[in-house]
Amino acid sequence: FLPPAPIFRPRTPTARHRGLPICAAASDAPPPDAETDEGEAPRGGRKDRRRVVRIAWEKLVRWSRSWRSRNRSDVLETTRKVVVLGGGSFGTAMAAQVAAKKPDLEVAMLLRDDLVCRSINDRHVNSKYLSEYSLPENIVATTSASEALAGANFCFHAVPVQFSSSFLESISTYVDPKLPFISLSKGLELNTLRTMSQIIPLALGNPRQPFIVLSGPSFAVELMEKLPTAMVVASKDRKLASAVQQLLASSNLRISTSR
Numbered sequence: 001f002l003p004p005a006p007i008f009r010p011r012t013p014t015a016r017h018r019g020l021p022i023c024a025a026a027s028d029a030p031p032p033d034a035e036t037d038e039g040e041a042p043r044g045g046r047k048d049r050r051r052v053v054r055i056a057w058e059k060l061v062r063w064s065r066s067w068r069s070r071n072r073s074d075v076l077e078t079t080r081k082v083v084v085l086g087g088g089s090f091g092t093a094m095a096a097q098v099a100a101k102k103p104d105l106e107v108a109m110l111l112r113d114d115l116v117c118r119s120i121n122d123r124h125v126n127s128k129y130l131s132e133y134s135l136p137e138n139i140v141a142t143t144s145a146s147e148a149l150a151g152a153n154f155c156f157h158a159v160p161v162q163f164s165s166s167f168l169e170s171i172s173t174y175v176d177p178k179l180p181f182i183s184l185s186k187g188l189e190l191n192t193l194r195t196m197s198q199i200i201p202l203a204l205g206n207p208r209q210p211f212i213v214l215s216g217p218s219f220a221v222e223l224m225e226k227l228p229t230a231m232v233v234a235s236k237d238r239k240l241a242s243a244v245q246q247l248l249a250s251s252n253l254r255i256s257t258s259r
């Protein structure tokens with residue numbers, strides 16, 4: 001479900017390109033003889049030139065593929081811990097989704113209910129939401145904000161919009177100002193008509209808190225059932241959107257990026 005790698009097709013030199021050292025910069029091979037004009041070029045010269053272009057192009061394609069795959073694996077490789085704020089249906093489903101991507105990733109869920117924490121930690125089941133599904137064992141639940149947020153590389157926010165301001169204000173001292181916040185919550189705050197992109201920086205007192213939106217249409221149950229699901233991740237920071245895409249996308253979850 002990851003987007004396909006762009007396909008680069010080497011173009012046969014056309015009249016417009018003739019005499020130009022196409023792709024010469026990407027090749028170790030010497031550029032074709034700039035003096036050679038097609039009209040005068042012996043057949044062998046033209047063949048050599050095509051070969052040089054082909055080799056340069058193949059090199060460029062190999063570099064592009066390796067760069068893409070390096071970037072793709074880097075996000076998962078370098079992510080050690082994610083935190084999920086809110087352990088309702090969607091927080092639980094996203095925790096399960098990301099935990100399944102990497103068994104040694106620590107997925108910390110910040111909850112209010114100690115009994116639910118115990119059911120997750122001891123039995124790997126959220127006794128209150130989606131209790132019919134087993135959760136990956138690398139999900140740990142806590143009621144301590146400092147514990148949940150310490151050392152996290154990404155934060156998923158799944159507390160309903162109407163309670164988000166007060167909840168975030170209460171935990172703001174534990175939030176690293178560089179921690180990327182991925183909002184799963186949808187809607188407007190009543191009275192203020194603020195969106196989550198306004199609520200999060202205001203409540204945390206940090207206008208520069210990295211912010212990403214992850215949106216469906218998608219439902220918690222379809223993720224738990226591993227049904228084919230599509231989502232969109234959007235951020236003003238294109239690299240961050242792409243990082244979240246790599247972190248979450250799987251064979252059942254296709255994620256597109258947007259700005």
Ligand SMILES: NC(=O)C1=CN([C@@H]2O[C@H](COP(=O)(O)OP(=O)(O)OC[C@H]3O[C@@H](n4cnc5c(N)ncnc54)[C@H](O)[C@@H]3O)[C@@H](O)[C@H]2O)C=CC1
Binds near residue numbers: 087158160184216218
């Ligand atoms: N359920 C779904 O399939 C989807 C839900 N969403 C969005 O995700 C957000 C969360 O939805 P659900 O997980 O379905 O809701 P939910 O009602 O299942 O869970 C809400 C969670 O927030 C916690 N919470 C409520 N008030 C709180 C407060 N004052 N402080 C701290 N925690 C509090 C609850 O304890 C619970 O863990 C919503 O904005 C919803 O629109 C988005 C896509 C799909």
Ligand SMILES: O=C(CO)COP(=O)(O)O
Binds near residue numbers: 186216217218219
């Ligand atoms: O957004 C949803 C599905 O995409 C569900 O959100 P609610 O749970 O707020 O209806």
